[in-house]
Amino acid sequence: MSAARAIEGKHALVTGGGSGVGKAIALALAEAGVAVTICGRRGAALAEVAKESDRIFAVAADVTNESEMAALHEKAEAARGPFDIVVANAGTAGSAPAHKTSLADWQRTLDVNLTGAFLTVKPALAGMLARKAGRIVFVASTAGLKGYAYVAPYVAAKHGVVGLMRALAAETAKSGVTVNAVCPGFVETYMLEESVQRIVEKTGRSAAEARQSLSATNPQGRFIQPDEVADAVLWLCSDAARSITGQAISISGGETW
Incomplete structure (x- = not known):
């Protein structure tokens, strides 16, 4: 059975699903x-x-708002059943030398990328553990594996x-739930x-020169x-990856491993 056929009929949550990587994941x-x-x-x-x-249903919610995320889970699960798959993809990024980074920018980046990821998966965990099944995938980055x-x-x-992914994988390893992360390098999206x-x-520098400098990080x-x-x-969400948990998979052309 193909990876795609193996997950037919399940219910997934994808945050940041309005564009870029999140949109691609939702469509797949x-x-x-x-x-x-x-x-x-x-x-x-x-x-x-x-x-x-x-098969795609849109719900406006802010991943940094605990009550909004709890309400999203409740509403979506009432309509389409419990989440079998949760993909924490929402993210944001800025750029500045560390000594010129404001506390507000620091906090906002952590709120969306880290706290938002936690608030995305937390409401689904109890149900997954009770059912002894579930797939959680965090969309991290090569920036989660090295420094820039x-x-x-x-x-x-x-x-x-x-x-966070590794901690949750350790907690859920015996339950049938898998928890992994994908760590892309520079992806052709609006963030790029x-x-x-x-x-x-x-x-x-010109835009072409800038793009060349960024693409050069990929071997x-x-x-x-x-x-x-x-x-x-899609593969990590399938039964074909049932023995894969606690892994940060680099998708970077060999930039990190």
């Missing part, structure tokens, strides 16, 4: 026959993604996500374009595509 899961609840703060973007599949200059809050947050623009503004000399991340998530 829906194509595999999964009912997918997507959430984010931009209702219009979520609605556009939901138009692409009758000028993005200290993001690196700290993504290292935290990997640590924001990084390019910051380089252009701060260095005077394959290219950017990762959102569907490549989605393919890895």
Whole structure:
């Protein structure tokens, strides 16, 4: 049985599902026959993604707000059954030298990337443990596996996500629940374009030169595509990956391992 067929009929939550990697994951899961609840703060973007599949359902919610996330879980599970799959994908990033990073920027980055990931998975854990089944996937980053200059809050947050994943994997290992992370390098999304623009503004280099400097971090000399991340998530959610837990899988063309 293919990985896609093995998860048909399940219910998944994908945060940050309105664009980029989250959108790609939602569409891949829906194509595999999964009912997918997507959430984010931009209702219009979520609605556009939901138009692409009758298996995708959009709910506006802020991952940093505990009550909103609890309400999302309650509403979605009442409508489509308990979550079998939770993909914590929502994220944000900025760029500045550490000594010029404001406390507000530091806190916001940790709130979205780390606390938001925790609040995404927490409401689903008890049910998964009771059913002795479930798949949790965190979308981390190569920044969760190594350091990068000028993005200290993001690196700290993504290292935290990997640590959270490993702690939950240890807690749930005997339950039938698996917990993993995918760690992409630079992915062709709006966040990449924001990084390019910051380089252009701060260095005077052209956009093409900025893109070249970023793609050079990948030994394959290219950017990762959102569907490549989605393919890895789809596999981790399947029975084919039932023995895989506690792993941070680098999707980076060999940049990290």
